[in-house]
Amino acid sequence: MRTGKVAAWMLILLLCLGTVAGCSNSAAPAGKSGTVELEFWTINLKKNFSGYIESSIQEYEKAHPGVKIKWVDVPGADVTEKLFTALSSGKAPDVVNETTDGMSMLQGYNALEPISDLVGKEKLTPYIDGLVKSVTNRDGKVMAIPWYHAGPPIGLINTELYKKAGLDPDKPAKTWDELFAYGKQIHQKLPNVYGSNDLPVFEAMVTEGLPILSPDGKRAVFNSPEHVAFVEKFVRAYKDGAIAPGAIVKDDRQLQQTIDNQLTAQVGLAGSFQLNNYEKNAPGVIPKLKVVPPVTKTGKVAVKDIQLFVIPKKSEHPKEAADFALFMTSAKKQLEFCKMVPIFPSTKATLQDPFFTDFEVKTIQDQARKMMVQYAPNMTLSYSGVPKGEELREFYLEQIRAAMLGKKSVKDALDAAVRHWNEALAKQ
């Protein structure tokens, strides 16, 4: 009896250990002697762009016979979590496509190799200055190589609703004050229609020349009297109907009154990629839309996120990895990529190609592209290098929503947000 029982328990133990052993990481396969194998991660590109990525890899491998690239495409937006898991398991990829938020988070845990240390700053001169500056840390080290992005924001108006509200579509708003005055008029003339869904996001502050962080990047400074006055304009606009009631949703994909359901008539800062969604889901609205310049006092425009390449500190071949990332983001490779899909490059030379400067404007997307080319050299990121960037942004927006709903004064809301940000920045 006892023998059987012991045997049974030993078998259970064996199987448990076997299962657990199956979960453990095995040693990475060694490359062929003399060959460097780089693991290259991208975000969701396999489905539509595997031809482009694979041919680029072949081109690089041909020019660098000692390097083999192993491409891994990570589905969806969970690249940061997957990268964290890979890094904690000790098997780090070498070149990783990340977003600005992901980069900030990784940087907060000192998990990234500074690019400027690997390739030298002179190799980063072909990239748009504002973008390189945005990925430069407090010590002046460039932490990532900018890749593609959705392009600078544009302005949009619904010409039909504009006319119905007694506004001239050829004289769009240039400032936030004008935008909200127009919005108020729209809501007064057409009670079911609102102005826009614009919020005092950090990108909007940049257009007004209001800083988010102190010059050394160590403190949040967006609670000055100028910032308070700026945000108060939005709170008033919300009360006037110049901003739609649904603008305070947590997820902007859940907005209730939008330009495509024609319950709003304008957008101060819009993403041009939305035009493709409108064309697909609300084709009837497309002929009524007109692309106008984004609202900006300084001429500067900002985006909250771009696609980047980062090199994890745990990479075994950081120099080769950085060289491959420079190749993938070169002006030539980015031009090839931009011709396949409506994206914008991070390199200045790509923007000067006739593909961007000399094309016939036939569709609304062409109108948007023309506008974006004009603003792209002045583009920057609203902020970066802040640990837990996504959580901090959401905290700020939650304070703004409280102010919009009248639960807090703008001053109290901004003070609370700045306090929270500074606590996080102090830990860095």
Added chain:
Amino acid sequence: MAVETVPPPEYSGSKKKRKKIPLLPYLFLLPALALFFTFDYLPIFSAFYYSFTEFHVISPAEWVGLENYRTLLHDPRFWTAAKNSMTYFLIIVPMLITLPLFLAILVNQKLRGIQLFRVIYYLPVITSMVAVAIVWKYLYHPAGLLNAILQELGLQKEAVNWLLNPRTSLPAVALLEGWKSMGFYMVIYLAGLQSIAQELVEAARIDGANRLRVLWHVYLPQLRPTIAVTLVLATLGSVQMFTSIYIMTGGGPLDSTLSLPLYIYQKAFVELDMGYATAMGMVLWLILMILTFINFKLSRGGQV
């Protein structure tokens, strides 16, 4: 010629042999046990350990003792989430204990086509919560069906933004959750009702009991085990509310629908603050244990 007979095995052995524990059942149990241990118990024990550490996945966990639990006591968002989970529990549990019982009594009638009604009431249960939540978001839209009906009936003058008003958002989500789960609890009650001896009902009727008295004195005492099950299931489900909120409100507006599981998710997978998230997970587990224990006591352990 004599025929050899083999005695049956149970009579062949000594008294000692009869006590032998067979090996075979353990062998069959092994894979399940190993998986259960690896994917359930091991993570539970690890979570308990990590709740006493500062752990951000990338770097090794650092022992901080009770620090996470101390932080939790002073975290206003944790208390908001706990309060919301409790409010939600108080709305949803009575709803899921009473209404499905009446539905079950209704579909327990011997009428033609009653099966169709049972199917209709059960359909929301098997529909994906993501799909349901998206459709209900449109129902709750200021220009949606609910506002249109209420305005048409003259019950409200202006459209209400159900999901963007901090006072109405949580009850709105609770209503959806209640509607979706109703069929599930109805089926449990239906099974309970069908196991009640009809003689008891008939005897009560002969004694002059009306429908309400039959319900109170015959059905309810007999349904005590069923009520115990629904109570525990509804409690566990309510405190773990996540999907509908994640889809419909994201915890807003102003954290008015932030539930404990959603807050834990945000801390763990958005901020990668695993130590703090597991500490909150442990508190959630404790709350669930206490509520289940109270339920069990209230329903007298399901004894008839």
